[in-house]
């Protein structure tokens with residue numbers, strides 16, 4: 001066992017897949033000679049060469065489009081967005097071309113588009129986004145958002161092996177903040193489409209993913225300490241396809257459910273989860289389904305503002321208490 | 327102030343006073359960035375810090391070629407352009423330090439702010455986006471028959487974006503009064519220009535849009551001024567879009583955190599000897615257009631102004647949290663605070 005960071009786990013996952021499968025290659029801005037803005041691909045150019053670690057011009061649409069073309073020809077591209085905020089520049093290619101390729105034309109497009117996502121880092125409006133909902137609505141794109149070191153590795157490997165296009169949201173707040181012992185030499189895969197019980201409990205379920213998992217666990221600890229209640233935390237890990245069964249299983253146990261995500265509220269993924277619960281498990285609810293999300297504003301830069309707009313552990317505590325008292 | 331007798335005439339229609347003002351802005355840009363670097367090291371800058379060291383000449387000179395009524399859109403390294411247009415150092419400090427009194431009330435960082443009355447439109451991070459926006463600003467000038475010109479800055483790296491291409495083409499087809507300043511500073515983050523574009527001269531991109539493209543020594547302040555001035559005049563007189571490639575060099579890393587491992591020390595040293603501020607000073611004092619005392623006075627004035635700006639800014643508070651909710655729309659003016667904030671946790 002060796003203790004590694006979330007960032008190192010991603011590195012290991014990509015590295016192992018490149019060693020295992022010579023069809024896998026990387027492309028993106030500053031990923032080769034510089035090793036990536038966050039150094040996720042440090043050392044890859046030296047090991048795998050310029051043919052498989054491709055530094056590109058600043059052209060997100062071309063990066064994703066070229067990845068799609070190469071994938072049609074049997075390669076397995078992993079495209080980096082320097083910050084996931086810039087994936088919007090490739091929105092057309094992703095939603096119109098990539099997402100429909102299999103359905104309309106039977107084309108294999110096994111690409112991974114990955115990048116640092118999310119806030120809590122004082123990055124301002126264009127280096128903090130969590131644009132999951134923008135792609136959630138488009139059939140044909142798988143969406144993955146690991147919260148743990150183990151899943152960072154297990155899911156990047158699974159994403160690379162997956163036969164469909166995957167958008168992979170790495171949380172930059174977690175890059176160097178969390179560490180975990182990972183087994184060496186073991187082929188660590190986290191299946192796409194399976195949620196995880198991050199904490200067992202019986203009084204209330206919180207469904208969440210990515211960095212919010214950690215805020216929620218903090219809240220759950222506080223609730224146990226101060227209120228003596230036991231909160232079950234479901235880490236979805238994959239947003240498309242979603243493990244709705246895991247949510248329903250937990251709800252049937254706790255009968256109270258909160259959905260917590262970092263993205264803004266309106267049109268956020270929590271709304272879809274709430275609708276599914278309403279349709280499939282209404283009779284199991286002892287309280288309304290509630291959401292903890294960011295406020296409906298762009299994400300501001302100043303610490304006081306960012307902390308206000310984004311959901312915090314204290315918000316999960318407050319919302320949980322409301323639900324438990326209902 | 328005494329000027330050398332028999333000094334040669336000042337080029338490009340500039341006056342002694344213009345030359346002093348240009349020097350003031352060059353010095354102000356550099357000194358303000360030095361202050362910011364110190365504040366950054368003290369942990370007082372909240373986000374990243376970007377330096378234009380070695381590129382101030384091109385920013386200041388090109389902006390100086392505009393009239394007050396013209397509008398420019400800067401990039402992250404065009405602090406000098408914004409200062410020429412009247413942006414105040416204290417506001418730049420406030421932006422970096424996320425103060426409530428900053429022009430964006432703490433919402434945006436660094437020089438991402440605007441004042442359309444003074445004549446600058448702040449950029450967003452997404453490279454290239456300002457090109458079509460500035461095409462629209464210039465289009466509005468043309469539609470209303472206003473005697474105004476737009477100037478938009480893009481880096482060598484940003485020329486690879488789709489929005490750059492769409493924006494320049496659109497502007498060229500519409501023959502709007504726009505000048506596109508391509509800052510060829512050798513790198514886009516770590517990527518050297520040869521891996522960004524297959525053309526040798528970025529000015530050659532103009533050919534494909536049917537507009538003139540000209541390359542200028544970006545560290546020669548007076549040359550940049552002259553070239554920009556004639557492109558601006560061309561735009562003003564209905565001649566349409568021009569593209570200028572200013573060849574310069576980014577002597578610092580992409581931002582403070584960048585170790586510049588991809589830039590050889592020899593290369594950086596070579597460009598240090600080609601410093602735009604040094605070259606300008608040699609030229610204008612050598613020709614006797616500005617006296618040594620002028621220079622000393624301006625240097626001192628800049629430091630006094632910055633002392634005051636830093637002191638003012640450091641005292642100021644961060645924004646109040648709830649202010650984050652205002653101004654998403656005109657109506658409603660305030661977004662609702664979410665339900666869980668009303669509860670006691």
Ligand SMILES: Cc1ncc(C[n+]2csc(CCOP(=O)(O)OP(=O)(O)O)c2C)c(N)n1
Nearest residue numbers: 086403451452453481482483484513514515
């Ligand atoms: C569309 C887009 N992709 C990626 C980035 C990340 N990024 C920020 S600055 C930069 C390099 C810019 O280089 P250049 O245009 O040459 O300007 P310079 O920094 O040299 O002034 C990159 C890749 C971005 N801001 N926008």
Ligand SMILES: [Mg+2]
Nearest residue numbers: 481482513514
């Ligand atoms: Mg550049």
